[in-house]
Amino acid sequence: MNLIFLGPPGAGKGTIAVRVKQSYHIPHISTGDLFRAHIHNKTEIGTQVQAILDSGELVPDELTIEMVRQRLQEDDSRNGFILDGFPRTIPQAEALEDFAQIDGVLNFELSKESIVKRLSGRRIAKQSGKVYHIHYNPPKVEGKCDESGEPLIQRPDDKPEAIENRLEVYQRQTAPLINYYAEKGLLIVINAEPSADEVFTQVKEKLENL
Ligand code: ADP
Ligand code: AMP
DSSP states (O other): OEEEEEOOTTSSHHHHHHHHHHHHTOOEEEHHHHHHHHHHTTOHHHHHHHHHHHHTOOOOHHHHHHHHHHHTTSGGGTTOEEEESOOOSHHHHHHHTTTOOOSEEEEEEOOHHHHHHHHHHEEEOTTTOOEEETTTBOOSSTTBOTTTOOBOBOOGGGSHHHHHHHHHHIIIIITHHHHHHHHTTOEEEEEOSSOHHHHHHHHHHHHHTO
């Protein structure tokens, strides 16, 4: 099962991808996570992309496409994968067609009001990779990861000044992919407003019909 999770930042794509990964035993490939790992490890790519991520702009297509092309060559992607946050532009979607066959594109729909609430309350644990929300999914001990105990941080691009820009970038560059995949008959609409448990139930129902 080769899946794309599409939708605005903060729609819950990563949260649901973790559950789909556990239930269906397919890797969760988040381009945002891959770039953040490069930044954390101070690689050449990390140095190139840090300021872009912090501002909420998109990394150039060529670099992003090459990173995904290489990732999909790894053994764990052979029986399926979840692409989370890729493609984000029409050229990325066109390039993907040259190296992967997609079975379904889940489009997570969420109001702007909810997006802003989710992004501004999101907190992450860098080492464990776990994602929390100060109200909707708080850790057991405030400010600390349940798994690793490390301090939770706010992503620089979840600060108010970057959120507005990311939503504009999404509308301009990524939202056109909704029609692109609808025309190919691949689009599956997910109502991302309810709780993560309810969203996951919807997703499982849709995946059973794939
Ligand atoms: P995305 O991967 O689409 O950017 P995330 O999965 O990181 O989004 O979710 C954004 C924030 O919203 C996180 O803090 C997460 O804990 C929270 N969240 C995710 N899904 C839901 C949901 N269904 N209801 C409430 N909060 C949610
Ligand atoms: P995300 O974790 O999906 O919210 O992505 C965080 C940031 O990584 C984005 O705001 C972009 O700067 C960068 N990024 C992630 N995926 C892509 C992509 N497919 N194309 C370009 N930039 C990306």
